[in-house]
Amino acid sequence: MLVAKIDNSPQARPPVGLGAADVVYVEPVEGGSSRLAAVFSTHKPAVIGPIRSARETDLTLLDQFGNPTFASSGAAPELVASVDSASLQNASADRQSAAYYRDYSRAAPHNLFVRSDQLPVGGGWPAASQLHFGPMPAGGRPTQHEEARYQGAAIGFDWSPSNHRWLVSMDRAAYTTADTGQLTASTVLLQSVQVRDSTVRDIAGNVSPVARTTGSGRALVLRDGQAFPAVWSRLSPQAGTTYTTATGTAISFAPGQVWTVLIPEQLW
Template sequence: MRRGRMRTLFAAALILLAVFGTAACGLFSTPRAGSPAPPEQQPATSGTAPPSAGIPSPGPPVLAVKIDNVADARPPVGIGAADVIYVEPVEGGYSRLLAIFASHQPPTIGPVRSARETDAVLLPQFGHPTLAYSGAAPELLPLIAAAPVTDASDGHQPAAYSRDESRTAPHNLFLDPAKLPPGAPWPGQNRIVAGPTPGGGTPTDHYEVTFPAATVGFQWSAAEHRWLASMDGAPFASVDGGRLGPPTVVIERVKVRESAIRDAAGNPSPIAETVGSGAVSVLRDGRSFEGTWSRPAPDAAATYTGPSGEPLLPAPGQVWIVLTP
């Protein structure tokens, strides 16, 4: 009975989060009704497998990991293997990453930090993923407990986490994903579409998103056919994989509002609202494609369309999604 009440609480909370404003974030699926079914997601190192007729079969189990992204936490470990990386605004004007792993799981991932309210609405589209994080505000814990996730925080799964003493706490917590319970399969209807380069677009060699206390930049490399990532003006590289850079970057313009939750310094925790619709820029193949995102519900993936309603699909490989006002 208690679990049933918690699920009811979670559903009500999601409705409240959604109705305060419109925004979205999600994955490249085609519209749910009256449109072709979404093709399958690509592994970060391989091309696209065409979907079968109808809804594609479910994908691999999904692991979601919250990644610290302040200067003291860099360089990260393992995130080059993620299928999707979200860049979220957090308190103090900084950003934090949510890395989604399905096709591959590296031996070590981190540094791991705390979850946010934004995650509670992002994650239902992945079915019932495992969520790895390190703590959360006490006010947020009931929402996580009621969410459709397997809670795999350091408090619930301590054997999967360890500290790197060569780094400064709290930016030194790392995860062994093999020691976590697996998530549920990625729902077939929400798996990523990859496709050919859309028509049109604007030639673009650099794009930068500015948060109050952080910047995220992308420089197009024609030689490597990907957008080389920078954080705060410096190249962003992982310990195990070198310079990070996805073939596709999505810039979603979302409504960001203040949560009632505050950090230790009194800064409000922002919520990037991720259900609704709005403007989007899809960066791929050295061009920027302007359009609209639409995500009707927390358990749905976003769709991305151009001015004439044509789908804006990513290139095969890793996708970054930046949530920005």
């Protein structure tokens, strides 16, 4: 398994390789922006990027995947030791420099890419965090559009009956990759999370937030053109997240790429 941190700033678009991910996490980062953690297990594209740096949120979030290879541009000095000691293989550009290259047709720092076949092979997907695919439960409401908002970003999902998928948009524009075109999701998990400040600041002085992905909270599950108010629960860092309706019925996922958007509870 490979997890890659992908730049999601407007200057970094279009991404490469993201359409092959099994799961895409959208994380809040400093300045009200977003960054992606893409999980590749079924298929690893030859090139992925643009690659950016790890965040403290990743350490607990990715613990559920056992011992994946973790591709990033690096981490803030305060965070490097924690990444090295986490239950993942730190395959950052600092550790595996030969696997990374710059595409000089794009502006730095939004031009770092990784060749996946030059990274160490990560562990398999643990049973405790496997995705559960299955039929749609009862009780959903039809919806054509849902949007999650950060202070400086908007992540939208529009239902396409012809594709039987949610079309992904960023900042209200279609989100397309350079290699496979329009990004689509079979299932979308909008997940309210507690967020605290870390000790890390970016060069502009903005505090890097940390999203809490264990515990429980509110969620909205989108699949098959319907929305299901839900409760999410993750009992430990090694466990996957479950989603249930108000009556306690487990909500399974539709086959295909799954997107999870971590939304600070104050913005829910």
